[in-house]
Amino acid sequence: MTHSKTIFTALVFAALALYPVFTGSYGVDLVTKIMIYAIFALSLELLVGATGLICFGQAAFFGIGAYAAVLLSPEGSAPSLLWLLPACVLASAAYALAVGALSLRTKGAYFIMVTLAFAQMAYYMVHDTPLGGGTDGIYLTMKPVLGSLLDLDKSTTLYGFTLLMLAGVFGFLALLGRSTFGRALAGIRVNEQRMRATGFSTYPYKLAAFTISGGIAGLAGFLFAVKDGFVNPEMMSWHLSGAVLIMIILGGLGHLRGALLGAFAFALLQEFFKSEAVFGDFAKHWHLGLGLSIIASVVFLPRGLVGLPGQLKVRLMGRNSLPEVRREAV
Amino acid sequence: MDFSIFLIQCLNALQYGLLLFLVASGLTLIFGIMGVINLAHGSFYMIGAYMAYALAPIVGATLGGGFFATLAVGVVLAVLLGYVLEWAFFSFLYEREHLQQVLMTYGLILVFEELRSLLAGDEVHGVAPPDFLAGTLALGDVMTYPVYRLFISGVCLALALGMYFVFTRTRLGMMIRAGSTNREMVQSLGIDIKFLYRVVFAAGLGVAVLAGMVAAPVSSVYPNMGDSVLIICFVIVVIGGIGSIRGALLAALLIGFVDTFGKVFLPQAAGVLVYVLMALILLWKPDGLFKAG
Amino acid sequence: MKPSDISLGVLPATSPALSAVPATPAVPSASAIPAASALPAAPDILLRGHDITRRWGGLVALDGVSLALERGTVHAVIGTNGAGKSTLINILSGEIPPSSGRVELLGQDVTGCTQPKRARLGLGRSYQRNTIYPTFTVFENCRLAAQAATQQPWQWWRSAQHCEASMSAARQAASRAGLNELLDRPAGLLSHGQKRQLEIAMCLATAPQVLLLDEPLAGMGAEETERMLALLAELKTGHAILLVEHDMDAVFRIAECITVMVNGTVIASDTPDGIRNSPQVRAAYLGDH
Numbered sequence: 001m002t003h004s005k006t007i008f009t010a011l012v013f014a015a016l017a018l019y020p021v022f023t024g025s026y027g028v029d030l031v032t033k034i035m036i037y038a039i040f041a042l043s044l045e046l047l048v049g050a051t052g053l054i055c056f057g058q059a060a061f062f063g064i065g066a067y068a069a070v071l072l073s074p075e076g077s078a079p080s081l082l083w084l085l086p087a088c089v090l091a092s093a094a095y096a097l098a099v100g101a102l103s104l105r106t107k108g109a110y111f112i113m114v115t116l117a118f119a120q121m122a123y124y125m126v127h128d129t130p131l132g133g134g135t136d137g138i139y140l141t142m143k144p145v146l147g148s149l150l151d152l153d154k155s156t157t158l159y160g161f162t163l164l165m166l167a168g169v170f171g172f173l174a175l176l177g178r179s180t181f182g183r184a185l186a187g188i189r190v191n192e193q194r195m196r197a198t199g200f201s202t203y204p205y206k207l208a209a210f211t212i213s214g215g216i217a218g219l220a221g222f223l224f225a226v227k228d229g230f231v232n233p234e235m236m237s238w239h240l241s242g243a244v245l246i247m248i249i250l251g252g253l254g255h256l257r258g259a260l261l262g263a264f265a266f267a268l269l270q271e272f273f274k275s276e277a278v279f280g281d282f283a284k285h286w287h288l289g290l291g292l293s294i295i296a297s298v299v300f301l302p303r304g305l306v307g308l309p310g311q312l313k314v315r316l317m318g319r320n321s322l323p324e325v326r327r328e329a330v
Numbered sequence: 331m332d333f334s335i336f337l338i339q340c341l342n343a344l345q346y347g348l349l350l351f352l353v354a355s356g357l358t359l360i361f362g363i364m365g366v367i368n369l370a371h372g373s374f375y376m377i378g379a380y381m382a383y384a385l386a387p388i389v390g391a392t393l394g395g396g397f398f399a400t401l402a403v404g405v406v407l408a409v410l411l412g413y414v415l416e417w418a419f420f421s422f423l424y425e426r427e428h429l430q431q432v433l434m435t436y437g438l439i440l441v442f443e444e445l446r447s448l449l450a451g452d453e454v455h456g457v458a459p460p461d462f463l464a465g466t467l468a469l470g471d472v473m474t475y476p477v478y479r480l481f482i483s484g485v486c487l488a489l490a491l492g493m494y495f496v497f498t499r500t501r502l503g504m505m506i507r508a509g510s511t512n513r514e515m516v517q518s519l520g521i522d523i524k525f526l527y528r529v530v531f532a533a534g535l536g537v538a539v540l541a542g543m544v545a546a547p548v549s550s551v552y553p554n555m556g557d558s559v560l561i562i563c564f565v566i567v568v569i570g571g572i573g574s575i576r577g578a579l580l581a582a583l584l585i586g587f588v589d590t591f592g593k594v595f596l597p598q599a600a601g602v603l604v605y606v607l608m609a610l611i612l613l614w615k616p617d618g619l620f621k622a623g
Numbered sequence: 624m625k626p627s628d629i630s631l632g633v634l635p636a637t638s639p640a641l642s643a644v645p646a647t648p649a650v651p652s653a654s655a656i657p658a659a660s661a662l663p664a665a666p667d668i669l670l671r672g673h674d675i676t677r678r679w680g681g682l683v684a685l686d687g688v689s690l691a692l693e694r695g696t697v698h699a700v701i702g703t704n705g706a707g708k709s710t711l712i713n714i715l716s717g718e719i720p721p722s723s724g725r726v727e728l729l730g731q732d733v734t735g736c737t738q739p740k741r742a743r744l745g746l747g748r749s750y751q752r753n754t755i756y757p758t759f760t761v762f763e764n765c766r767l768a769a770q771a772a773t774q775q776p777w778q779w780w781r782s783a784q785h786c787e788a789s790m791s792a793a794r795q796a797a798s799r800a801g802l803n804e805l806l807d808r809p810a811g812l813l814s815h816g817q818k819r820q821l822e823i824a825m826c827l828a829t830a831p832q833v834l835l836l837d838e839p840l841a842g843m844g845a846e847e848t849e850r851m852l853a854l855l856a857e858l859k860t861g862h863a864i865l866l867v868e869h870d871m872d873a874v875f876r877i878a879e880c881i882t883v884m885v886n887g888t889v890i891a892s893d894t895p896d897g898i899r900n901s902p903q904v905r906a907a908y909l910g911d912h
Contacts, residue, residue, distance in 0.1 A: 054429050102609055105616045109367055109428055109572060113564045114612060117605050120561055124601030172779075181776040183783045187767045190756045197716070197754065198829055199742035199771035208776070238561065242436045249433060285447060291440030298434050299422075 009170075009257055016163055020156050028155050029227075034267045035162045036223045039169050041247040041259035043216035046173060048245070049253040050182065051209045052189030056112050056241050057099070057119030061092040061214040063236030064122060065221025067132055068092070070140045070231050078142040081150065088222040089215045095122065096214020100207045119241055127233040137232025140225055152226055162223055169216055173256055176212075185209055250297050252304025261305045269293055334473035339590055345479050347586020348486035352541040353559060354566040354578045355493065356534030362573020363506060363530050366423045369435040372560025373442040374535050377411075378404065378542020379551045380450050383457050397460035401543055408539035412532030420531060421524070443554065452553050459547040478547055485544050489537065493575065506530060565608050571618030580619060667694040669863040670715065670746070670833045675724035677710055677887075684710045685721075686887045692833060692863035697855060699866045699874045702884035708867045709751075711884070712835050715865070716748045717741045729832065742771065747831030751838040751867075753818045755825065757811030761802055764810050764821055765793035768828035792828055799857075800824035801850060816847035823854065834864045840873055852877055875899075883907070 016035070020028050040062055047053045068091040073079045099118045106114050126132025143152045152158045176182045187195045188202050195202055225231050234240070243266065251262025272278065273286035273293075301308065357371045381404045389400045419438070423431045458464070459478040466474035497503035505526055508516050517523045549555065566585060570577025588607055592600040611619065670692040677685040685707045692698050700708050713719045715726055717738035726734045733741050742748070756764050769792035770783065784790065797806060800820045805813065810821060819839055826834055839855075840848050848870070855877055858864065868874050874881060875895045882892040883904050891901045898904055 048429070054432070056432065102613060106612060107616075109361070110568055110612075110617065112367065112428060112432065113568045114608070116561065117565050117568070117608050121602050121605035121609075124605070128601045129598050176779045178782045178784075179776075179779045180770055180774065180781075180783045180786055180789075181779055183763075183767055183770065184774070184776065186759075187756060190758055191754060193750075194754045194756065194768070194825065195771070196737075196739050197742060197748045197750075198768045198825065199739050200774065201737070201739040205776070238557075242432075245429075246433060246436070249429065285444045287440040288444035288448075291437040291444070294437035294440070295434050298430050298437075 005257065009260075012257070012260060013163075013167060016166075020159055025155055028159050030267075030271070032155070032159045032162050032227055033224075034264055035159075035166045036220050036227065037244070037247065037267060038260050038263035039162075039166055039223070040217055040220035040244050041251070041263045042166075042169050042173055042256065043213045043220065044244050045248050045253075045256060045259040046176075046185075046209055046216070047213045048248060049255070049258070050177060050189065051185040051206060053104075053206060053210065054112050054245075055115045055210075055213075056238070056245065057115035057117070058213075058217055058244050059236050059238065059240035060099070060119035060122040061096050061217035062221040062224070062240065062244075063126070063231075063233075064095050065089065065092045065218030066225035066231045066235050067126060067138075067221075068218070069144075069222045069225040070138050071132075073140060073142065073144070075141065079144045081144045081146040081152075084144045085219070085222060089218045092218020092221065093211050093215035096217075097207070097211045100210030100214075104203060104206050104210065116238060116241065119236060119238060123233055123236040123238070126236060132231075132233065135233060137230055140229045140231070143226055143229065158227060162227075165219065165223065169219070170256060170260075177256070181205070181208070246294055246297075248304075250294075250301070250304055252306025255304075255306045258304050258306040265305060334469050337469055338473060338475055339594060340587075341475060341479065341483070343587040343590035344583070345483045345486075345586075346590060347583040348483050348490070349541055349545055350559075350562060350566060350586060351579050351582035352486050352489060353538045354563040354570070354582055355490075355575055356536075356538045357563050358567045358570065358573055358575065358578045359506075359530055360534045361567060364420075364424055364527050366420060367428055367431045367435065368420070369432060369560065370438040370442060371534075371538060371563060372556030372558075373439050374408075374538035374556075375542040375545075375559045376446065376551075376556035377442070378408065378539035378544075379457075379546040379549065379555060380446060380542075381407065381539065382543040382546035383455050383551045384450060386457070397463075401540070404543045405536055405540055408536040409532045411539075412535035413528060415535070416528050416531040421527070424527070439556070442556075447553065450551075454550055454552040456550050457546040482544050482548065486541070489540070490579065497575065502529070562604065565604060567618075569608055569611050569618055571620040574618070574620040577618055577620035666691075668692065669694050669729055670865070671725075671727040672711070672715060673725040673727070675711070675714055675721045675726070677707075677714060677719065678722045684887050685714070687724075688884070688887070688889055690865075690882055690889070690892065692865055693879075694832070694861065694863050695859055696879040697859055697864045697866050697877050698880045698882065699868060699878035700882045700884060701868065701871070701874055705886070706884040707887040708884060709837070710887075712748075712837055712865070712867055716746065716835055739771075742829065742831070745832040746835065747826040747829060747833065748835045749822045749826045749837060749839055751841060753815075753822055755810045755818060755821050757809070759810060760807050761810050761813070761821060761824075762793060762797060762806040765797045765802075765824050765828050766790060768825035769793045769796065772829040792830065796824045796828040799827055800854065816843050819843060819847070819851070823851070827858075832862060834858070834862055836864060837867050838869065839866070840868060840870050848873060 016031070019031055023031075040058070043061070044055065044058050047055050047058075065088045068088040069084065072084060072087055072091075099115065103111055103114045103118065127135060132138065145151060150157060150161060152161060177186075184195070184200055184205050187200070188205060192202055221235065224235070247262035247266045248259050249262070250265050251260065252258030269290060270286070273289035274283055276283045279286075279289075297304075301311075303311065353371070353375050356374070357368060360366055360368050360371070382400065385404055386397075386400050389403050390396065393399055393403075419434075423434060426434075459481075463478045463481050465477045467477055467480065469475050495503075497507060505516065505521055508521075516526070562585065566578055566581040569584070570579070570581035585604055585607070588603055589600060592603040596603065668691045672688060672690050675685055675688045676683070688707070688711060690698065690700075700711065702708055710719065714721045714724075717726075717733070717736060717740070721734065724734070725732060728741060728744055728746055731744065733744065736744075738748075756767065759767065766783070766789050769789040770786065772792065773786065773788040775786065797803060800823050802817070802820055802824055805817060810818070813821065819841070823836070823839060826836070836855075840851055843851065852873055855864065855866070866874070866878065878895060880892065881895055881898045883890050883898060883901075885907050890903045890907055891898055893901060
């Protein structure tokens with residue numbers, strides 16, 4: 001990692017750590033939600049940004065993690081975090097393994113649409129059958145605990161735990177990115193043909209990335225279920241798959257901090273367009289502003305927010321900067 | 331299962347399948363020929379349905395016409411919209427990566443939905459079929475079948491035949507087929523590829539809009555109605571093979587039957603059935619049933 | 624002026640001076656040292672194609688093509704466009720399956736093996752179009768290629784830079800291909816000739832025994848061609864090289880064996896002198912097609 005990137009990332013995490021000190025419960029709640037989206041976005045970044053696999057069904061893994069949290073929790077007692085969290089991550093990873101094994105036989109546009117359809121399968125499973133409580137969703141009766149150490153009912157504790165998870169996922173993906181496995185994924189993204197010609201069987205690598213990505217999305221879903229205490233089929237909706245895709249592109253593909261930036265930017269855009277203070281009655285039509293912003297970001301920010309300093313540099317100083325050589329994805 | 335009930339379900343399946351084919355054909359053409367993934371295609375269907383709802387009184391008042399006049403006006407407006415939309419928006423998507431196309435057309439869905447909300451509100455509305463098509467046909471002693479549904483099937487079938495004729499018998503069809511296999515060659519032969527794309531796009535949009543208009547009396551109009559149609563159409567395009575009209579027809583009919591009979595025999599699993607079917611087909615043929623053509 | 628295709632009278636009448644290129648040894652068909660049993664030593668065949676046929680629907684792209692690559696030799700395949708050279712190389716490398724026929728690598732039947740599997744068994748391939756990683760540095764290009772031979776995907780916490788095996792293999796390959804000065808340059812910024820060098824370097828990074836080179840001289844100037852030919856001559860020892868090329872001068876200088884293909888079949892397969900004097904080849908290129 002170059003120095004400026006490390007410093008930037010460190011500052012972001014420091015700011016997040018100190019944030020609860022300066023805000024009230026609404027702020028803490030909002031940023032917890034954004035951090036969960038950031039974990040969700042990081043999971044997709046591994047697939048799209050690092051490996052070049054455009055998955056349009058990430059919400060399924062998110063939703064499975066959430067539903068598993070509720071369905072696996074016993075009725076009367078608070079479940080232990082120690083087994084519930086891994087169980088939810090494994091559940092999502094398992095579905096990702098199955099979906100990946102089938103989808104990775106296809107390429108390009110087919111792959112995009114196949115992943116979408118598999119997510120729809122999961123959606124209808126919880127929407128149409130009594131399995132997931134139908135359209136009403138189900139409630140999480142008691143939040144998981146870690147003995148007497150962690151009471152996730154308290155919003156600041158949950159905030160801290162989520163921040164810890166975010167930092168852990170970020171660190172894990174940063175290490176993964178520069179490992180031999182991560183470099184292989186990058187090679188697959190840039191030139192899969194050459195990878196195969198030198199002797200890499202690319203399918204197992206892609207499947208592994210797909211599974212890990214699903215597991216991380218499941219972690220995000222688990223946290224979301226714990227936070228809201230409630231799950232419903234909309235957590236598997238393809239609109240959510242679209243939203244997380246927008247987050248990483250808005251932030252900047254190929255950079256872990258892009259996923260962070262994108263999650264924040266997207267959530268703040270939503271809050272902005274929904275705010276009645278700014279738009280009054282029109283606020284209920286916030287999808288319009290969001291849709292236009294998405295279109296504008298694709299046109300004007302081709303490299304996302306992460307690429308904005310570079311874009312400005314080119315505009316101000318002319319085209320004399322070499323293309324970025326991405327040795328590491330952070 | 332009683333024979334007349336079976337017959338009714340078959341007719342329903344046929345009607346549903348043909349309607350899906352109409353919408354999916356536009357999607358597969360735009361995808362196969364221009365290489366654009368268009369998520370907003372479901373919105374075109376929605377626009378058609380809302381046009382059937384909103385235009386009928388206007389056409390009745392100004393032109394004194396009825397159902398078919400409304401359809402005609404709707405199609406003309408759709409083609410115009412297609413022309414403008416292609417020029418102003420979609421032409422920018424041809425050279426872009428799939429990911430950018432996905433995002434921009436996703437943004438377009440949001441914009442269309444809110445425009446719909448602003449112009450036509452958020453309530454569910456019924457659309458009445460014209461009187462001369464509103465009756466029923468007797469099937470055997472007890473059962474009857476709505477004439478309008480037969481009308482829908484008829485319209486879709488007629489359009490399908492029309493498309494077949496255009497593709498195989500006309501110069502335009504030949505250029506379209508050539509354009510889908512080799513864009514640069516067609517351009518170097520002096521054929522105006524921009525014009526060709528505009529025509530294909532407007533036709534694809536027009537067909538989807540027409541499908542929405544014709545189906546409105548059966549489906550009603552309601553917010554986000556384009557969503558489910560969109561996803562199913564993508565499944566059809568994937569199963570049938572991108573760019574293949576033949577494949578779209580076969581896949582649409584297949585899905586029409588699986589979905590209709592699935593709802594009868596396994597109501598809870600019906601939603602999932604279509605995706606299971608897709609998974610099985612792709613396991614067998616990762617590029618869909620037919621290649622483009 | 625380099626011929627990009629075989630045309631009238633371009634077959635070199637005599638071998639050009641071999642000043643820059645070391646003398647090519649005669650095809651070792653019989654060992655110089657007679658063994659006690661007086662049997663000639665078997666040629667060391669590293670890659671063999673048996674009766675390879677490939678059909679695309681009604682079109683026959685390859686019809687019963689056989690060839691053998693011996694260690695220490697360059698075996699060139701020449702022919703007009705559409706002769707089936709690309710198809711042949713794709714079948715040998717494993718990218719397309721043959722309709723019938725066999726491919727044997729180091730004595731093993733690899734007809735059913737995927738390309739990565741064959742690569743791991745010792746088959747390297749370079750492409751006619753630059754198949755490099757343009758956004759990585761030259762060194763990282765070589766290192767990632769070398770990593771294919773020592774894949775250790777489980778150690779996710781360890782940086783790839785700590786994999787000494789791939790790092791040293793990359794340095795060696797880059798050095799052999801003459802890229803020492805360019806290691807930190809993003810590969811996309813290299814000149815065409817340098818990219819072709821990188822193409823070869825990546826091929827060498829996994830230390831394969833058989834090299835399939837698809838038009839490595841394409842688009843190269845005279846000086847770069849000399850450098851590449853010197854490299855190929857040096858690479859011969861220990862490797863078997865299949866060379867698909869259009870540059871006739873280069874082919875006749877460097878190859879021990881030349882196979883001539885027309886319309887998917889082999890019309891001649893012999894030493895350069897044999898090809899020069901072959902009536903079939905003359906008929907195909909100088910007479911009526």
